[in-house]
Amino acid sequence: MLATSLRRDQVRQIDQIAIEQYGMSGLVLMENAGRGAAEAIAPLVRGRNPVILAGRGNNAGDGYVIARHLQLLGCEPAIVQLTDPSGLRGDAAVNWRIAQAAEIPTWSVQEEGLEELLERAGRSDAIVDAMVGTGAHGALREPYSRAAAAANRAAALRIAIDLPSGIDCDTGTAAGECFRADQTMTFVARKRGFESPESKQWTGHVTVIPIGVPRKLLRSVYLH
Structure with missing residues (x-):
């Protein structure tokens, strides 16, 4: 039986092995993650216009994919870009360019001051946290x-992607400060920190989203 939670180092290891040893594209993994999360989120936000709070790492990349698939599922999302998108790299940068080419509404800190941007986001009736991911440490x-x-x-x-920004994996x-989610859409497996009773005030209800990582790979990581 597979373990039910992952440490930060195991999350990183799974991604690395999937890409380097199994030949799985990081873009495919991100697409699977974002699409799976969007399919879980869509029934929760139907009739609402969700905003996605995006940073600059792969968590933001997941958010761009989520926005694209929410559109396809009948929602009207907007991206709130909290950092200069020129700092995006790799798969996140690719999905940013796709989102912009698709003309998904985007509110950028470059075009509006941060306080004005956050005030607009705060008036939304659904907020998706795609700011920072499992690799983040500290405040x-x-x-x-x-x-x-x-x-x-x-x-x-409030919906968190992989884990609420501010919580330790x-x-x-x-x-x-920590994003206080009503729902958390976490990838591959629950995170080790979710086992702590204290985490529930931040995660809300947790849903696990598969991203297509082979069972053999998962078993090899869980056993070490």
């Missing part, structure tokens, strides 16, 4: 800390 930096605080004040359904604790 959230700006602008993510202010974005999480603004989201938490909003009268909105391994311990389930938050060193400072």
Whole structure:
């Protein structure tokens, strides 16, 4: 039987082995993750216009894929880009370009001040957290800390991608401001920190989203 949760190092190991040893494209993994998350999110946000809070790493890349698939599922999402998109790299940059070519509505910190941007996002009735992922350590930096605080004040359904920004993947604790999710869409398996009772105030209900990683790979990682 496979283990039920993953440590931060195991998450990184699964991605690395899938790409380097199994020949799985990082873009395919990101597409699978984003599409699976969007399919789980769509029934929750139908009739709402969700905004995706995006940073600059692969978590943001997942968010761009989610926005694209939410459109296809009948929603009207918007991307809130909290950092300069010129800093995006790799698969996240590819999916940013796709989202822009697809003309998904985007509100950018380059075009609006951060406070104005967060005020607009706070008026939305569903907020998707795609700011930082499992690799993050310690307290959230700006602008993510202010974005999480603004989201938490909003009268909105809050959905985290992989894990809420600000929570530690391994311990389930938050060193400072943390996105307080009603729902968390986590990839491959629950994260080790979710086992901590303290984490529930941040994660809300957790749904596991498969991303197509082979069972043989998962078993090899879980056994080490």
